[in-house]
Every structure is written in C-alpha cells, then in structure tokens.
Amino acid sequence: xxxxxxxxxxxxxxxxxxxxxxxxxxxxxxxxxxxxxxxxxxxx
Amino acid sequence: xxxxxxxxxxxxxxxxxxxxxxxxxxxxxxxxxxxxxxxxxxxxxxxxxxxxxxxxxxxxxxxxxxxxxxxxxxxxxxxxxxxxxxxxxxxxxxxxxxxxxxxxxxxxxxxxxxxxxxxxxxxxxxxxxxxxxxxxxxxxxxxxxxxxxxxxxxxxxxxxxxxxxxxxxxxxxxxxxxxxxxxxxxxxxxxxxxxxxxxxxxxxxxxxxxxxxxxxxxxxxxxxxxxxxxxxxxxxxxx
Numbered sequence: 001x002x003x004x005x006x007x008x009x010x011x012x013x014x015x016x017x018x019x020x021x022x023x024x025x026x027x028x029x030x031x032x033x034x035x036x037x038x039x040x041x042x043x044x
Numbered sequence: 045x046x047x048x049x050x051x052x053x054x055x056x057x058x059x060x061x062x063x064x065x066x067x068x069x070x071x072x073x074x075x076x077x078x079x080x081x082x083x084x085x086x087x088x089x090x091x092x093x094x095x096x097x098x099x100x101x102x103x104x105x106x107x108x109x110x111x112x113x114x115x116x117x118x119x120x121x122x123x124x125x126x127x128x129x130x131x132x133x134x135x136x137x138x139x140x141x142x143x144x145x146x147x148x149x150x151x152x153x154x155x156x157x158x159x160x161x162x163x164x165x166x167x168x169x170x171x172x173x174x175x176x177x178x179x180x181x182x183x184x185x186x187x188x189x190x191x192x193x194x195x196x197x198x199x200x201x202x203x204x205x206x207x208x209x210x211x212x213x214x215x216x217x218x219x220x221x222x223x224x225x226x227x228x229x230x231x232x233x234x235x236x237x238x239x240x241x242x243x244x245x246x247x248x249x250x251x252x253x254x255x256x257x258x259x260x261x262x263x264x265x266x267x268x269x270x271x272x273x274x275x276x277x278x279x280x281x282x283x
Contacts, residue, residue, distance in 0.1 A: 007085040007148040011092070011141045018137045018255065025262050032269045039276040 052257040059250050066243035073240040085149040087240055091248035092141040097209070099138065099252055100174075100202050103131035107198035110191050118188050125191035126267070128198055129181045130259035134252060136174040143171055146219075162211035163219035170208055173201040186267055 066087075076083035106128035113121045146164070147157040158164060177197050184190040212219055233241070 001081045003082045003148050003152050004084050007082075007145045008088060010144050010148070011088050014137060014141050014144070015251070018134075022255070022258055022262065025266070026258075029262060029265055029269060032273065033265070036269050036272040036276065039273070039280070042280075 048258060048261060052254055052261070055250055055254040055257070059247060059254060062243070062250060063247040066240065066247040069240035069243045074234065074236050076234075079153055082149055082152045085145050086237075087244040088248070089142060089145040089149060090241065091244045092138045092145065094245060095248050095252035096135050096138040096142060097205055098249060099131045099135035099256060100205055102256065103128050103135060103198045104202035106131065107195035107202075110195040111199075115188070121188055122186070122191060122267075123264070125186075125188075125194065126263040127256075127260045128191075128195060129177075130263055131256055132174055132177045132181070132194075132198060132201070133259055134255045136171070136178055137255070138248075138252060139167075139171050139174060143167065161217040161219055162215035163208065163217045166204065166208040166211045170201060170204045173197070173204060177201065 070084055070087050073084065073087075075081060106124045109124040110121045110128060113124070146167075150159075151157050177194060180197070181194055184194075211217060
C-alpha cells in the first residue's frame, strides 16, 4: 500500500510542480504585458 | 488581454470531476491476485505513458510542419514551433511520471528499482532526448533556424517511440509484455479493471492536452510581448 500511495503522491507532486511553473510564467507574462501596454501608451 | 482560451479553461474545469471519478474507480477496482495493492499503480503508469505518446505525436506533427513549410511562411512555422516545443515539455513531465511510477511499482514486484532491460533503457533514452530538447529550447534564440533544428530533434524523439513500445516484444525484458493491447481477442486485463483504466486514460489525456495548450499559448504571448518590448526599447531607447 505504501508503494501505491507513494506512486500517486509523487505523480501529483510532479504535475503540481509543472502547473506551478506554468502559473509563474503566466504571472511574469501578465506583468510584462502591463509593462508593454504602458510603454505603448507612453509612445502614443 | 486573454491568454488562455475558453476551450482550454473548460478542459481544465472538466478535468476535476473526471479525475475524481477515475480516482474513485481506482479505489473501487479489485486487487490483482498476485501483485495486490501495488498493481493499481498500473492505471497512472499506463495513462501517463499513453499521454506521453500522444504528446510526442503532436510534437512530431507540428515539428514536421516547421520543416516542410516554405521559408515564406515563417510566421506560421514559428507558430507550429511553439506548439512543438510545448508538446515536448509536457511530454517530458508525463514521461517523468512514467519513469518514477515504474520503479515504484517494480520494487515490490521485481525486487529491484531498475533494470537495464530493453523497455526501461529505451524509455530512458527517450526521456534524455526530451530533456535535451527542453534544455536547448530554453536557451536558444527564437527564430526559424533554431525551430528547424529542434524539429529535427523532435523527429528523432518520435522515431524512438515505436522502439520503446515494441521493445517488450522484440527483446526478452523484465518489463511485462502488453496487457491491454494484446493480439488475442479480449486482451489480458480483468474486465473489472477496464473502467478505471478508461476513466484514468480520459482524465490524464485531458490533463495532457490542457497543459499542452496552456504551455503553447504562454509561449505565443511571451514571444509577442518580448517583440513589443524590444520594439519599444529600439524606438524610445527605454521601456
């Protein structure tokens, strides 16, 4: 049973870690989008 | 500005009940007579392997598109390259799950975490290939030349998949031969184990497709934002 639980826990940790990574990329992207929009407005 | 499209969002929301049903059906499924509880690792292990194959197919097809499109269609080719690299990254995640759940399953059954038999070795080579792809992709400039180079690597990785899959038939291996997709009618899987396998396959496949879409769209927006910021710096000398 321990092996079964370990396998599923590790699987979800790996997927969860990747989802976190995507979330961090998304947040960075949103910040840079705001920066880019401000720069465009300043140009106009 | 919308980064993630409604279909991907719907898929992400649908995944939650689908995975819940899959987990419940796994808990409800009967134990294998010989392997007992560790055999239930089968559901996540096989589903992750299937999703990896599917993503590598996507990586291969989009990579092929990058190589076959004429030079005049550069924008389209770069678009396909983003989807190809996203597929490689997500495939690496699921192949990592396969390579972790496999040994965890193998230890109580075979008495060893790892063996350099044909299936495990070819699988490891595939994992290394995808890891190299992701590392290179993270460190090269985003242009058509690097996209084509990576597409070549994608084709090499995809060519490994049949070798990985048929290794258990071509060579004598510690890893068991296919249980689900056997030549004989009915296969080797207990009928009571089929529903949890189908539910888990559906849930993990959906998760793989959602993550692929999200990763590709982040790449697309990332390139667009970088291009905008670069133009702004060039024109104004500052952000």
